[in-house]
Structures are given as structure tokens and as C-alpha cells.
Amino acid sequence: MVLQWDLIGEAERRVLADPLRLRSVRRLIGGPLPDEAFDRVAMLVRKLVDAPMGVVCLVDLDRQVLAGQVGVPDPLASTREMPLTHSFSRHVVTAGEMQVVSDVRSDPRMRDNPAIAEIGAIAYAGAPITDPDGLIVGTLCAVDHEPRVWTPSEIALLSELAAVCSSEVCLRIARAAADEARRTAESAHQQLELLAELTESLAATMDVEEAMRRLGGIVTSRLADWCVVAIADDPGGPASVVATHRDPERATDMGRLAALADFARDDLRSMLLAVRRGGRPFRSGDGAADLRSRIADTELAEITTRAGFGASLIVPISSPVRRRALGAVLLVNHPERRGFTAAEEWTAAEIGRRAGLAVENSRLYREQRHVAEVLQRSMxxxxxxxxxxxxxxxxxxxxxxxxxxxxxxxxxxxxxxxxxxxxxxxxxxxxxxxxxxxxxxxxxxxxxxxxxxxxxxxxxxxxxxxxxxxxxxxxxxxxxxxxxxxxxxxxxxxxxxxxxxxxxxxxxxxxxxxxxxxxxxxxxxxxxxxxxxxxxxxxxxxxxxxxxxxxxxxxxxxxxxxxxxxxxxxxxxxxxxxxxxxxxxxxxxxxxxxxxxxxxxx
Missing domain, CATH: 3.60.40.10 (PPM-type phosphatase domain)
Incomplete structure (x- = not known):
């Protein structure tokens, strides 16, 4: 065993060697490497946090596996693993919480780590990745080559992306269970692909309107027959609304629905705003009942009837930085289709979280762009x-x-x-x-x-x-x-x-x-x-x-x-x-x- 157990305390040994934790870790590291989904998350860390290295680490008993990475030098980038002597992430596992260190050379726990010299790791921020039981199986971390004070927004973004990784970890662990669990995991894998596709698509644009259109296109191709996305950055201000249908022939109806929903505060938009305020998903097996009870505008009711208002699911779009809801997504199936499952509700909630991350990224981008443009024009x-x-x-x-x-x-x-x-x-x-x-x-x-x-x-x-x-x-x-x-x-x-x-x-x-x-x-x-x-x-x-x-x-x-x-x-x-x-x-x-x-x- 590479790690010398007599150099760490009994409590730390107990956490690292927990059989339930290790069972989850080993279910995860049995898959192929490199892992494209985790590599994409690592790339998002580098882009959004502006750190030279982004890594998804899984901490085993005597080694650390790099399930996703960007910026890590060879040979670690090729072998995808390192001994625990090189691991900063084990301290996240043993501490049970995020670790943010401006200079590891001044931290008594980390200053003797060989990774300081071998890969130039100086500043470290690691957020825990958890399994379905809440046990920490690894970390999503950002590493810099020089001392750095991590900002609150960077820490919030890292925590949010780690939560995304935790969600994906939970899906993968579920996929490795018994026959019924494996069938559930097959569906979960499709949802994971949807989330990965959505994350990549949203990360490719800084325009909120375009991000809403992309979200609608992906959701209606995989999860629902039609959907409405509403975002209002100012709680008291107007909402931007985009509606998308799986059937291209309904495009005109969807455009009109978005226009009506933007102004009809007491109708469909009020349903979206209610979930936004509550911050929790709402799933209904009888969308027609919601239609009758909530939509008073005649034209809006006609459009939603033509679109097919069956089972519905509404989830909030939440800001990971400001910790408040920015909008909501309404997903609707045709009356002839089944209702949304609990797994699909979870997927939809993840869509709302990732949409919130995209909105925040766009807001920060606009602020930086405005500052840069004002600076440039002034010169x-x-x-x-x-x-x-x-x-x-x-x-x-x-x-x-x-x-x-x-x-x-x-x-x-x-x-x-x-x-x-x-x-x-x-x-x-x-x-x-x-x-x-x-x-x-x-x-x-x-x-x-x-x-x-x-x-x-x-x-x-x-x-x-x-x-x-x-x-x-x-x-x-x-x-x-x-x-x-x-x-x-x-x-x-x-x-x-x-x-x-x-x-x-x-x-x-x-x-x-x-x-x-x-x-x-x-x-x-x-x-x-x-x-x-x-x-x-x-x-x-x-x-x-x-x-x-x-x-x-x-x-x-x-x-x-x-x-x-x-x-x-x-x-x-x-x-x-x-x-x-x-x-x-x-x-x-x-x-x-x-x-x-x-x-x-x-």
C-alpha cells in the first residue's frame, strides 16, 4: 500500500477505508477511461474558474483515479491515476467538506505532497463528489500553478459543478445494481447523455435567448413533447419566454404561446413564476386539469390544447451564485403519453440547475464584456x-x-x-x-x-x-x-x-x-x-x-x-x-x- 497508514489518524483511516464508500468508488472506476462526460466537466472548470488544471478525482483506498481531467501533465494525464501520497483530494474525503487552499506549501497537511514539485500544484480548491448515501467518493477540483485567493463566485461555481458530478455519480452507481436497477440505469444513461449534451450546448453560447432555444430543442428531442422556458433576472421585471415543440409544424403556435405567456401574468406565466418562487419541482399527471384551472386566456388555452396538454412537469431555474430562482421550465407531454417518472423529474431538475449556471455565466460574461468595451472605447x-x-x-x-x-x-x-x-x-x-x-x-x-x-x-x-x-x-x-x-x-x-x-x-x-x-x-x-x-x-x-x-x-x-x-x-x-x-x-x-x-x- 502506497499510503503509510501510520502517518494518518484513526478517524481519517476509518473514513478512507469505509466499505460502503469504497464499494461506490469501485463501481465508478470500473468504467472506461478517459471518461468524456467527466472530461467535459473538467473543461468547464478550467473555462469558468480560469484555472490551469481541472480534475474529477475518485479516491480509492490506496490510489486516486482521474476520471476526468484537463491540463494535467503526462504521465498522469495518460495513466489517469496517482498514489494517495500525491492526493490533495483525500483531505476533502477525510474532512467531509470542501477544501480551499491559497498556497498548499503553507498548509501543514499538504506542504509535503510530492505533487507540488511534480505537477506544480500550488493553489487548490476541491469540492466533494458524493454517492447516493452522501458518502464522499472523490472531488471536483481546480489547481493553479501559483498562489491564488479563490473568489466566492469561483467557489460557488465549483460547488455547483461538483453537485452535477455527484448527480452523474449517482446515476452510474444505480446502473451497476440488479436487473431492475440496470434497466433503470439504462434510462439514466440516456438522461446523462441528455444532460451532457445540454451542458456542452449551453457552454457554447453566452447569449441567454440562444441558450433558452437550445435548451428547448434538446428537451423536446429527448424528454417532453413541448416545453416553455421562462427567465427573469429581475424578480419584479418582465420574463423572457421561449416555447418549443417536437413537431416543427407547431413552430408558429409556439412563437405565439411565448408572446402570450410573456404578458399573461395570471395564466401560463403564473404557473412558471409560482414554481420559480417555491424553488421546487411540481409534477402533475393531469395537465389538462391545470390547463382548465389556471389558463384563462382563450387564445392561450386553444394553443396549448392544439399542442397537446397532458402530463406536465415544472422545475425551477436556479442561480448557483446568487442562490435564488431565475425562472422555470415547463415540460409537457401529449395526453396519449405516460406521465413523467421520478427519474425524469430528477433529470428535469438537473436541467434547471444547468440552465441557471448558463444564465449566470452569461451575466458574468456580459459584465466583463461591458467593462472591456467601455475600457477599449475610452482609449x-x-x-x-x-x-x-x-x-x-x-x-x-x-x-x-x-x-x-x-x-x-x-x-x-x-x-x-x-x-x-x-x-x-x-x-x-x-x-x-x-x-x-x-x-x-x-x-x-x-x-x-x-x-x-x-x-x-x-x-x-x-x-x-x-x-x-x-x-x-x-x-x-x-x-x-x-x-x-x-x-x-x-x-x-x-x-x-x-x-x-x-x-x-x-x-x-x-x-x-x-x-x-x-x-x-x-x-x-x-x-x-x-x-x-x-x-x-x-x-x-x-x-x-x-x-x-x-x-x-x-x-x-x-x-x-x-x-x-x-x-x-x-x-x-x-x-x-x-x-x-x-x-x-x-x-x-x-x-x-x-x-x-x-x-x-x-
Missing amino acids: LTDLPEIPGVELHARYLPAQDGAAVGGDWYDAFVQPDGSVIVAVGDVSGHDIEAAATMGQLRNLVRGDAYGRDEEPGALLTALDNTLHGLRVPASATMVLARVRKSATGYAIGFGNAGHPPPLLLLPDGSVQVWWVPPEPLLGLPPREPRSTDHRDVPPGSTLLLYTDGLVEDRDQFLDDGIDRLSAVLRTYAGSPGDELCTRLLEVAPHRSDDIALLLVRLG
Whole structure:
């Protein structure tokens, strides 16, 4: 036995060696590894708690099995087990409650654990996973490589996900029992698949309305003939309602039902709100009786009759963070179908819990996105008014789930009368990228203002500054200087891994300023960057932009540039603001931020 029993107390030995607990553990570890369901939960831990490692641990008598993991280094990631000498989770089992440790090196129970050196485990938070008898069979844990103060919301999310794991553990243990229990477990496995599919689907969107539609689609494909999902983040405010039917021909009815339920406070919506307030499921074998007694609106009653109002089940949607109900899910079967079973009620309750987790995740995402967007917009430049030069700029955040990123533009006049213009894109899509963008923009201004060097030399100086000050920036950028010349304008520009500038000439033709590629900003200093020069006639328009305006995973970069060139030619005579709008209209999918700067040279 790897663990030295004489090093732990009698009470701890008794808990670890409990035969009933070990029976549950060994029923669980007999399955195949890796376990996709638990791996997905571990991935959710890493995404939602932002920890390098997420692990679902099952604690046996002399070993710990990693039923699900993400971020654990080999060979542990491959073997999926470790001796108890390496286990922090055994302390959760023996203590009987969640363990949250900012630095295990300062904890007398954990500071000698070999996992500190072998996998770099410094901060640990582990929530218990329990079997049907409430015995702790393992933990869902998050591990960081450096000291960390775990926040109350992170602890709440970890506890909620551990409860999800406990639910799945209970299903698996039930599946391993006698013939009737095995038949029940087969049904439970289908419900587990439903819950796993639902969890994965909800985790893939940050939009509450879209999450409600996905929930309705999955529930009506597996569990009920039709359903209504109602969510109201403000207890006294209006509810968002989505209705879904298994039969696609009922889509129009369901849309109308959702609209009516949103306003009919005394009818179907009141049923949902009652369960929301009570916080407990309500199961009825005679949905028609509920229909007669609760739905007074004639049109609503007709729609639900056509949909088939038989057995019904209503479960709350609960917030794991704020510990209150946010809404409810109504599941309904056709009158010819059987009523909902106790197992299906449990599954429906789990659906409500996971929906609540999705709503909270969306709320936190919106808050972070709002902060990042406000931060980014506050850092974007008010364009100067320059005689003979007309400037227009646009910034748009991504639309399809990516957070605000580090796209930016800038323009300012030098003491010698030349104009510096720049567009850049800091890697990343979060508030850190937006903050880094602000640093980079200020460094560009600080390094360039009052200096008459070529743009390539300015970019080289910026490389040295970023490296010397250890600014964690990896970015692309085009930096250009615009000067008056005898024939119009002389433009010198440097390109650090950025899409090429476009020039619309007075005759309507478009030049694409391709240059030999140079590395991104933020890499270790290299040989000096180059500057390319162009003579530009009056009446021309220079376009600088970020890759969100042209890049499409299904097309080549040249195709996106061709689209921009066509817009420039078609709307060459349009006002600058209108031309910017037209350029944004051809952006592909809007899966990335977009910044563009239009420089019209009179």
C-alpha cells in the first residue's frame, strides 16, 4: 500500500477505508477511461474558474483515479491515476467538506505532497463528489500553478459543478445494481447523455435567448413533447419566454404561446413564476386539469390544447451564485403519453440547475464584456481636424461570442506638420487584450511624437521598448507617416505582420500595398524594420484596417481584400462616413473585432 497508514489518524483511516464508500468508488472506476462526460466537466472548470488544471478525482483506498481531467501533465494525464501520497483530494474525503487552499506549501497537511514539485500544484480548491448515501467518493477540483485567493463566485461555481458530478455519480452507481436497477440505469444513461449534451450546448453560447432555444430543442428531442422556458433576472421585471415543440409544424403556435405567456401574468406565466418562487419541482399527471384551472386566456388555452396538454412537469431555474430562482421550465407531454417518472423529474431538475449556471455565466460574461468595451472605447482616439486631410474611423466589437479584443486606431499631427496614422491588433479577446492595447497605443504616441524617423525605425524602437519594459504584447500594426509633397503626398509606412493598406486613387483604381512580411510586434528585438514609400496624388483615399474586416476561415485573405477593393471602387464618391459603413457591411461573419481608419487626402 502506497499510503503509510501510520502517518494518518484513526478517524481519517476509518473514513478512507469505509466499505460502503469504497464499494461506490469501485463501481465508478470500473468504467472506461478517459471518461468524456467527466472530461467535459473538467473543461468547464478550467473555462469558468480560469484555472490551469481541472480534475474529477475518485479516491480509492490506496490510489486516486482521474476520471476526468484537463491540463494535467503526462504521465498522469495518460495513466489517469496517482498514489494517495500525491492526493490533495483525500483531505476533502477525510474532512467531509470542501477544501480551499491559497498556497498548499503553507498548509501543514499538504506542504509535503510530492505533487507540488511534480505537477506544480500550488493553489487548490476541491469540492466533494458524493454517492447516493452522501458518502464522499472523490472531488471536483481546480489547481493553479501559483498562489491564488479563490473568489466566492469561483467557489460557488465549483460547488455547483461538483453537485452535477455527484448527480452523474449517482446515476452510474444505480446502473451497476440488479436487473431492475440496470434497466433503470439504462434510462439514466440516456438522461446523462441528455444532460451532457445540454451542458456542452449551453457552454457554447453566452447569449441567454440562444441558450433558452437550445435548451428547448434538446428537451423536446429527448424528454417532453413541448416545453416553455421562462427567465427573469429581475424578480419584479418582465420574463423572457421561449416555447418549443417536437413537431416543427407547431413552430408558429409556439412563437405565439411565448408572446402570450410573456404578458399573461395570471395564466401560463403564473404557473412558471409560482414554481420559480417555491424553488421546487411540481409534477402533475393531469395537465389538462391545470390547463382548465389556471389558463384563462382563450387564445392561450386553444394553443396549448392544439399542442397537446397532458402530463406536465415544472422545475425551477436556479442561480448557483446568487442562490435564488431565475425562472422555470415547463415540460409537457401529449395526453396519449405516460406521465413523467421520478427519474425524469430528477433529470428535469438537473436541467434547471444547468440552465441557471448558463444564465449566470452569461451575466458574468456580459459584465466583463461591458467593462472591456467601455475600457477599449475610452482609449480610442478622437480624430484630429487637419486642413486638407479628412479622417474617418470605426470600431466594432465581435458579435458571435468572442469578447472585446485589442483592435485600435490612432492619428495625430507631428510638430513638423506630418500626420502619423496607425491601426493595430493586440492578440487576445478579453479585458487584458483591451488593457494591453491601451498600453501599446500610448507607447506608439510617446515613441513617435516629435521624432522625424521613418515608420520602420519607429516600429523598431517600439519593439525595443516593449521588450525592455516587458510589456506582454503580441500585436500586428501598420504605422504610416503622411507628408505634403510637391506633387501631392508622400507616404512612408511600416508593416508588422498586418493586412496590407489599400489606396483608392482619383481614377477609381485601387492599389494593394503588399510588402515582404515582417514579424509581429512584441517579439525579441531583431534586425531593423523597413519602411516602404509611396507617392500619392491628391484626391486619394488610404484605408487601414484590422483582420476582422477581411479574414474568413472559409476563404483566402485575397478574397476579403478583393471585397474591400470592390466597395472602394463602387462608393468612391460617397462621403467618408457612408464609405466606412459600406466597408463594414462586407465584413465576414463578424467573428472578430474590427477597426478601420479612412484617410482622405485633398
